[in-house]
Amino acid sequence: MNIDVPSGRGATRVSRLAHATACVWVILLTAGVSFISGCNREESSPDASGAKKRNGGVASQELVIFHAGSLSVPFRDVTELFKSKHPGVTIKAEAAGSRDTARKVSDLGRSCDVLGSADYKVVENLLMPDHVEFNIRFIANEMCIAHTQHSRAADEINSDNWHEVLLRDDVAFGRADPNRDPCGYRTVMVFQLAQRHYGATGLAERLGSKHGERFIRPKETDLLALLEMGEIDYLFIYKSVATQHGLGTIALPREVNLGEPSLAEVYGKSRVQVTGKKPGELITRIGEPIVYSVTIPVAARNPTLAEQYLYLLLSPEGQAIMETNGHRVLKPATVDGVSKLPDSLKPLFDK
Numbered sequence: 001m002n003i004d005v006p007s008g009r010g011a012t013r014v015s016r017l018a019h020a021t022a023c024v025w026v027i028l029l030t031a032g033v034s035f036i037s038g039c040n041r042e043e044s045s046p047d048a049s050g051a052k053k054r055n056g057g058v059a060s061q062e063l064v065i066f067h068a069g070s071l072s073v074p075f076r077d078v079t080e081l082f083k084s085k086h087p088g089v090t091i092k093a094e095a096a097g098s099r100d101t102a103r104k105v106s107d108l109g110r111s112c113d114v115l116g117s118a119d120y121k122v123v124e125n126l127l128m129p130d131h132v133e134f135n136i137r138f139i140a141n142e143m144c145i146a147h148t149q150h151s152r153a154a155d156e157i158n159s160d161n162w163h164e165v166l167l168r169d170d171v172a173f174g175r176a177d178p179n180r181d182p183c184g185y186r187t188v189m190v191f192q193l194a195q196r197h198y199g200a201t202g203l204a205e206r207l208g209s210k211h212g213e214r215f216i217r218p219k220e221t222d223l224l225a226l227l228e229m230g231e232i233d234y235l236f237i238y239k240s241v242a243t244q245h246g247l248g249t250i251a252l253p254r255e256v257n258l259g260e261p262s263l264a265e266v267y268g269k270s271r272v273q274v275t276g277k278k279p280g281e282l283i284t285r286i287g288e289p290i291v292y293s294v295t296i297p298v299a300a301r302n303p304t305l306a307e308q309y310l311y312l313l314l315s316p317e318g319q320a321i322m323e324t325n326g327h328r329v330l331k332p333a334t335v336d337g338v339s340k341l342p343d344s345l346k347p348l349f350d351k
Contacts, residue, residue, distance in 0.1 A: 111301055190236065
């Protein structure tokens with residue numbers, strides 16, 4: 001292409017303009033090459049778990065955890081420990097009733113890397129084998145009644161008369177939804193076991209029908225605010241949660257609290273119907289000692305990182321955190337679907 005270049009002072013101005021324009025293009029091209037080069041380096045530098053690296057080789061990784069509401073505090077503590085050992089990891093945790101948690105995966109098709117349930121049977125009934133291949137039973141708990149110093153009759157209620165106090169007209173108590181949270185159907189089991197233990201005909205129905213639906217929530221931890229505000233006086237909840245929040249507790253008899261392994265046969269006399277996998281389907285939950293479980297769903301996006309999290313959770317460090325937060329650690333933990341257990345976790349069960 002031919003370009004006419006003027007002479008004299010005009011030529012000088014054109015020359016300077018051309019030089020300046022060329023410099024701008026050099027800068028822009030250099031920046032563009034650097035940007036493209038940077039993008040190419042990011043895409044081509046996966047770490048061992050498949051996560052891409054940013055910021056000079058630091059792995060950018062995300063771990064998604066769905067868990068029971070009663071695991072919020074201990075999992076928070078385990079997460080902080082995990083992040084101190086894996087500073088490049090971002091962890092997103094969602095708390096819900098365990099049955100709601102399972103349905104996020106089975107019904108809504110959502111993905112998580114770690115799933116913690118307050119009842120190992122929830123995973124067995126709603127997620128295995130299509131969404132989960134193994135299930136680790138790792139901690140235990142028991143039911144209790146929580147209250148504050150401002151609760152009505154707090155100076156009267158005890159392990160022997162609690163059922164009489166709760167039925168008083170001036171006393172209100174809350175519980176979780178049986179179809180959404182294991183604590184909900186375990187509360188109904190407590191009512192049934194109390195009726196047998198005290199020989200009080202009709203007690204379970206009277207406790208279950210008081211207040212109707214007014215003080216029933218999706219998960220037991222949703223009721224903590226109502227308890228603190230004085231909207232309710234008492235709350236059926238796991239002992240671990242009451243401990244974590246510094247609440248007063250009324251201990252239930254061993255034959256009632258679902259916390260004693262040797263009384264499994266007694267607990268088995270309680271039964272509650274809850275929704276099943278399919279719409280309109282009902283399944284029967286039979287009472288048994290409270291056992292939590294943890295697993296890695298088949299559709300986990302970062303299974304390697306999830307295995308590392310579970311290894312820490314099940315290690316002595318993780319067990320100490322669970323015990324500090326009021327849980328009884330199962331030693332040893334047991335695995336359903338052991339043949340599908342990841343190799344990285346097998347050393348924890350070979351001891």
